[in-house]
Amino acid sequence: MKLEIKGLKFSYDDHIAIDSIDASFETGRAVGIVGPNGSGKTTLLKLIAGILPASDGEILLDGFIVGPNELRKHVGYVFQNPDNQIIGSTVLEDVAFGLENIGMPREKMLERIRWALEKVEMWELRERNPSTLSGGQKQRLAVASMLAVGPTFLALDEPTSMLDMKGREEVLVVLKKLKAEGHGIIIATHDVYEMLLCDEILVLDEGKVRFYVTLGSGWSEELAKYLPESFEIKIADFCGVNPLNLRELIHVGDFT
Amino acid sequence: MAISLERVSYVYSRGTPFQWCALRDVDLRIKEGTVACVLGGTGSGKTTLALLLNGILRPTTGRVIVDGMDTKDKTVDIREIRRRVGMVMQYPEHQFFLPTVREELLYAARNYLGDEIDEERILEKICEIVDLDRHLLEKNPFELSGGEKRRIAIGSILGYDPAYLVMDEPTVGLDSTGKKAFREVLVSMKERGKTLVIITHDLDFFVSLADEFVVLKEGKVMFSGRKGDFIKNIVPKLEEYGLKSTLKLRLMGNLKDFSGIDEDELIIRALSKGLITCPSSRE
Numbered sequence: 001m002k003l004e005i006k007g008l009k010f011s012y013d014d015h016i017a018i019d020s021i022d023a024s025f026e027t028g029r030a031v032g033i034v035g036p037n038g039s040g041k042t043t044l045l046k047l048i049a050g051i052l053p054a055s056d057g058e059i060l061l062d063g064f065i066v067g068p069n070e071l072r073k074h075v076g077y078v079f080q081n082p083d084n085q086i087i088g089s090t091v092l093e094d095v096a097f098g099l100e101n102i103g104m105p106r107e108k109m110l111e112r113i114r115w116a117l118e119k120v121e122m123w124e125l126r127e128r129n130p131s132t133l134s135g136g137q138k139q140r141l142a143v144a145s146m147l148a149v150g151p152t153f154l155a156l157d158e159p160t161s162m163l164d165m166k167g168r169e170e171v172l173v174v175l176k177k178l179k180a181e182g183h184g185i186i187i188a189t190h191d192v193y194e195m196l197l198c199d200e201i202l203v204l205d206e207g208k209v210r211f212y213v214t215l216g217s218g219w220s221e222e223l224a225k226y227l228p229e230s231f232e233i234k235i236a237d238f239c240g241v242n243p244l245n246l247r248e249l250i251h252v253g254d255f256t
Numbered sequence: 257m258a259i260s261l262e263r264v265s266y267v268y269s270r271g272t273p274f275q276w277c278a279l280r281d282v283d284l285r286i287k288e289g290t291v292a293c294v295l296g297g298t299g300s301g302k303t304t305l306a307l308l309l310n311g312i313l314r315p316t317t318g319r320v321i322v323d324g325m326d327t328k329d330k331t332v333d334i335r336e337i338r339r340r341v342g343m344v345m346q347y348p349e350h351q352f353f354l355p356t357v358r359e360e361l362l363y364a365a366r367n368y369l370g371d372e373i374d375e376e377r378i379l380e381k382i383c384e385i386v387d388l389d390r391h392l393l394e395k396n397p398f399e400l401s402g403g404e405k406r407r408i409a410i411g412s413i414l415g416y417d418p419a420y421l422v423m424d425e426p427t428v429g430l431d432s433t434g435k436k437a438f439r440e441v442l443v444s445m446k447e448r449g450k451t452l453v454i455i456t457h458d459l460d461f462f463v464s465l466a467d468e469f470v471v472l473k474e475g476k477v478m479f480s481g482r483k484g485d486f487i488k489n490i491v492p493k494l495e496e497y498g499l500k501s502t503l504k505l506r507l508m509g510n511l512k513d514f515s516g517i518d519e520d521e522l523i524i525r526a527l528s529k530g531l532i533t534c535p536s537s538r539e
Contacts, residue, residue, distance in 0.1 A: 012399065035431070036403075036431040036432075036433055036434075037401050037402065037403025037404055037407075037429070037430065037431045037433075037434055038400070038401040038403065038404055042401065042402070080402065080429070081347065132299075133298075134297060134298035134299065134498075135298045136298075158402075158429065161428050161429060162425070162428055163457070164297055164298070164457040164498075164499055164500070165457065165459075165499060165500030165501070165502065166297065166495075166498060166499060166500045167298070168500075169500065190429070190430070190431055190432070225432075226432075227432065228431075228432050229432040229435050229436065229461075230460070231460050231502070231503060231504040231519060232503060234519055234520075234523065235523055235532060238520065238523050238527075239527075239534035240534075241534070
């Protein structure tokens with residue numbers, strides 16, 4: 001499946017947050033949205049997920065123009081802070097909530113919940129109260145609750161920035177797997193390890209696309225200014241390796 | 257001058273079925289002028305610890321003493337404690353309640369320093385330090401981006417210049433420009449002898465700045481000590497505390513470089529010792 005945006009615009013009152021953006025997203029691929037604070041990353045994600053309606057421009061799914069309602073069926077949204085979207089009193093109930101909303105018959109529900117929780121390796125924890133979960137577990141639950149309702153694309157807003165290194169790794173492993181299984185991933189990020197997951201990087205600044213490059217190519221000094229501050233990127237730069245070639249880099253980094 | 261915790265325990269919802277002991281028998285001393293990083297997994301009690309330091313929470317048992325003042329002592333003016341100990345919360349939106357950024361930034365300064373303050377000068381200073389565009393001053397803080405909110409939360413405590421600053425995950429959501437600017441803020445605070453207590457997962461960012469580390473697990477202090485000791489002895493086994501180390505920290509441990517200030521130097525030494533190898537060069 002292919003999701004395309006053409007000439008997309010969005011304004012908050014007098015402020016233009018997203019200014020004529022073109023991009024396309026495909027299943028089985030991940031795109032990282034990078035850019036300074038206030039550049040429009042979260043707004044763009046919300047437009048793609050049908051949470052905000054565009055002021056102008058088009059969003060197409062496999063070539064057909066779709067509105068926010070249709071988009072929401074195909075694109076799931078995960079917040080930076082999982083506490084913003086977890087509402088169930090058990091893990092099981094939290095996943096059930098979305099299914100109830102789409103009117104899934106009760107007898108089908110458990111099977112679907114199990115499928116979603118197993119994807120994020122949380123089925124064993126199904127009876128737990130979400131407030132007793134670790135950050136990584138909460139974020140995996142948020143992903144499962146969204147997956148259960150069946151979106152093809154996942155739009156994630158800095159999904160690991162609130163988590164410790166262990167929680168990060170758990171969530172990244174899940175996202176990597178979902179990508180391999182054919183989900184399309186769109187991720188707003190300031191984090192090298194989240195970028196590592198991506199095939200393409202879209203750099204936003206003041207609501208406009210500054211760069212739109214495949215990972216490992218298209219390096220320039222100008223682009224480097226938009227990359228996150230990180231020790232790993234510094235090593236790559238030091239070695240004269242393209243810092244966008246992150247996979248190679250992290251492989252180097254993982255010495256024991 | 258110091259903040260001391262003496263056998264501090266904190267129990268949430270005491271006497272109900274939801275009773276939860278977040279901190280147990282914590283002894284800790286944060287001396288004036290130190291930069292202390294507090295680490296721990298989810299539910300380890302980090303945020304509870306932060307909230308105890310300026311008397312937002314008061315210990316269930318034990319004492320928290322700020323420059324000789326007990327936060328539980330009813331004869332002590334709690335405002336005096338809070339003027340000395342500034343707090344930046346984990347979620348900036350939890351601490352906003354005024355209609356404009358300007359009001360938000362000045363609120364604490366007006367409270368603690370009185371009405372005689374030079375508001376324009378304070379605003380100018382804050383905007384410069386946290387790199388905030390002045391056109392944002394008349395906006396509603398809730399309308400801003402995550403990184404901008406974070407800067408306002410930090411800026412609002414800079415206005416009255418507290419001696420101690422407690423920050424809960426202050427780098428979350430900051431972009432690289434924001435992080436660089438924030439590092440400069442922290443370095444200049446450290447130089448001016450401010451005490452910083454920072455709860456963080458962002459070890460790479462804070463390691464060069466930190467003097468001391470505190471590791472919490474399930475409400476108990478597992479380690480508290482100097483940075484060198486932390487890197488030598490604790491970094492190799494961070495997994496035991498539900499944490500993970502980073503490449504930079506492992507290299508620092510391996511090369512016995514406990515300052516972490518010069519990253520280039522660290523990389524050169526790591527390369528020459530073969531701890532990391534250069535992959536094929538830039539296309």
